[in-house]
Amino acid sequence: MKRIHADSFAPKYQSGKWSWDKNVHGLHFQQHFDLEDANERFIETNGYKFLRSINQEEEMIFRQVFVRSNTTYDSDTVVINDVRDLVLFMMPKEFLSMKFVEFMHKPSVHRLIHALIIYFEYYLQMVEFVLIRRDELAGNMAQVQSEQTNEMKRIFSTNLSQYRMLVARNYSVIIMGEGDMSKFYHTKPIVNISSKIKDKFFHEQFLAVATQIVWITMHRRAYYVIEMEMNRLFRSEHFLMNRSEYLKLSPVERSLLYGKNNKMVNYRAQCSPMVQELRNVADEDLPILWIGERKYRGDDRRISEIELEYIVPGSQLHMIDVGHGILGHPKRLYNTILNLDWPEVRFSNFSKQHDPYYIIRQPHLRIPNIDEMHLRKMSKNYEQFFHIFRIYEPFNRELLVKWVDRDKIINYYCSGGVLHNISMRCEQQLICEEERDVPKIISKYFDVVSKFRKKNIYLGDAAQPEGARTYKVKGDDHFFS
Template sequence: MKRIHVDNYVPKYYSGTWSWDSNKDSLHFEPHNDLENVRERYIVTNGFRFLRTMDQEEELIFRQEYMRDKNTFDGDMVIISDIIDLVLYLMPPNFLTYKLVEFLHQPQVDQLVHSLIIYFEHYLRMVEFVMIRRDEVSGQMAQTQSEQTSDMKRTLSVYLSQYRMLVARNYCEILQDKDNMAKFYHLNMVVKLSDTIGDKFFHEKILAILIQIVWISMHRRAYFVIEMEMNRLFRSDHFVPAHDEYPVFSPIERSLLYGRNKKNVNYRAQESPLIQELKLVPTEDLPILWIGKRKYRGTDIRIAEMELEYIVPASQLCLIDVAHGILGHPKHMYNTILSLNWPSVRFLNFSEEFDPYRVFRQPLIEIPKMNWVQIRKMNEHYEHFYSIRQVVKPVGYKRIAKWVKRSGIIEFFKSGGLITNVVSRAEQELTKTFVRPRVDQIVARYFKVMGNMRKVEGDSVSLSPSHRISRASTKP
């Protein structure tokens, strides 16, 4: 007999539809697990169906088998690994191959996802700014634009291009068949044959997954704007699928959002916008290509701000008062599918004076200084002293194989497997006899964990915790 107990710590997340029952003269709730083909249960991303919600049983399985361990020192914060785990659980079953799951846990992919979240955080603000300006300059109460407004728009467009440049840098590191990326390269180095069809489907799946990751990290808002821009970045305008919900921008708005390096040619010779950003890099922006690789030394405040925004771990973003979607927010503010749990948020009593996670304060665009682009050309850049190396905790074979067998595991629990709760775990601990570790073993284990977080090897010092560890070392 199937035993499923609901823990008190599990969010009471019920997903379904409400309808009016005329017989009972009251509202009637139908959960999604009773309506398998309901429209609200799935969301179509580039032709692939991802789960939008999960029922209570699926939620318990996810929390027991696949959620990140809370015993880590940043287990109470939302980081990129939490979002990737959720997307892996919600993606179609045919996506879960060993190659794809292993690819998603590579350091280069982690850096690409991080830069994409930063880029879309600022891109969505710019889209909102464009929509507001569109209303202000049209109609009977239209406002005239001054030279200062045009100068501000040009500066904001340059800022957005700089974040796009960071995404392009990380994307090109994946395209190069170096180090651990060689086994994912489409060209077989033994027989020298290219798996064109397989690489095409692999690229389509990765692109759909990236859309889901960014959408969830952005509080699940502006889905069609994210989908359209993600397809444009990696495909170009020629291959962006048509959709009625996609916004339509005027040529002036497109030049503001897409930057000064965007060029459209015949589709046979068209390059993606990410590659175009790297072909025409201004001299003053060259240090951006080294962000996260070596410590910047110079007088350019803009590059220093971008570096700080990029190298600070997601769990510590509140220390620099920066918002990257849901990254760095406490987990108790969110339910299992990483949607805001508004009752929990209300009890925190956020205000303008107390809002460390930028929940109460709305995202805003800081107005740049006049002629800031010209002033940056006069900044000085010095030779670097320190290199920064990111160390990502590897994912073992058992963890990847568990994701590949996801459908079988879910089916096992739904057909009679035991989902443990607080009571059943206590009963198991009472029946089992185990030897408690000695004090010296506990101390040794503690120093081993601390050694992984902060290592001292000669002149190199490991900083930053979690799955994103930055190591600063002196240049030889």
């Protein structure tokens, strides 16, 4: 392996595998830079090969060049941007186009990925529940189902459909080309002609990247379940691959997981499951379509729970005792590729009484109230006065160019380029900058410090109802005002 001059950046992740060496009768560690074509090196998603792991050389380049800066908000916790950057670093080189990289940094795509993570968190719990019930209903010791059990399943299925509706709401903004998605719309504005081939590859690439992001966020578990459901959501069951690794579901299990709105027709007239959810929205579920846009005012507890999960930033989920995979966990508990560092977890002394990140406690399905559906129909909604503003870390063209030139940057450092640590950067800055503007340095310092402080910024009463005020709150994702 070529040597990289970065003394203060020791590798955190040893990429490779242990095997038994018969010659010396002991364990031998084989690193992944000796296994370029091995199956342990790559994982295939929708026909594209993503890196499953990285070697030490690639790790040091990623940590110094591509990882999220320490000056960003909540840099010590894992957020969606950290997972996205890791997937962008590990995705195939044919994905590295300016259009696709810019698309992945757009706020609308960020909101869609956020909704997908919330949906799959609940979906994997439901799949586990289905598999447990399958074992309980089979064999000589099969249990008898009661009407209360069936009602509980209907509530679970309705809750899952509500999360699916939230994903569909965010996806519709993208496919309709609204807001910042207008330049990615599949038809040209004047001639109204669709670029079918380009749009097809663009859609396939996004599905592959979204699958990887959700899979890594969910602790890299149930990969084939995530891949199958992701393709079903965005395509429909007509276009699912027939793979032996995919889960085989009975009609009863399908009705529980896919909901009452799922309809199978001829493939020429088939709509995706997300569009079907938006076509059949119950009256009590209508406020879900405004989650993240307006502050909900009403006494429906279920709507309030969904809104709380959605608008609370990923870095603060432990404050409401909610787990969305690895989001909000301290980075010190994870290595470079966001795998749990179990020695660090053991030294953290987590227990069932003290486990804010759901590492010891596993997320579980809350047994619902049997009268929950009836109570929701009796709930009242009131006029909404408050709008929700989202604040995202801005990106510039320099950042996008860096991702497009990812392979060139990696090849440069691997061929002898020097990675600068903090001491080398300071020395180089002192040499290059003979005259330094002190007020400018101080203003930059306060700009950086302000990102770490949560401020309420009063914006005024323009275009607001009488008596209403609007505030912006610093953070990572969604914030109510």
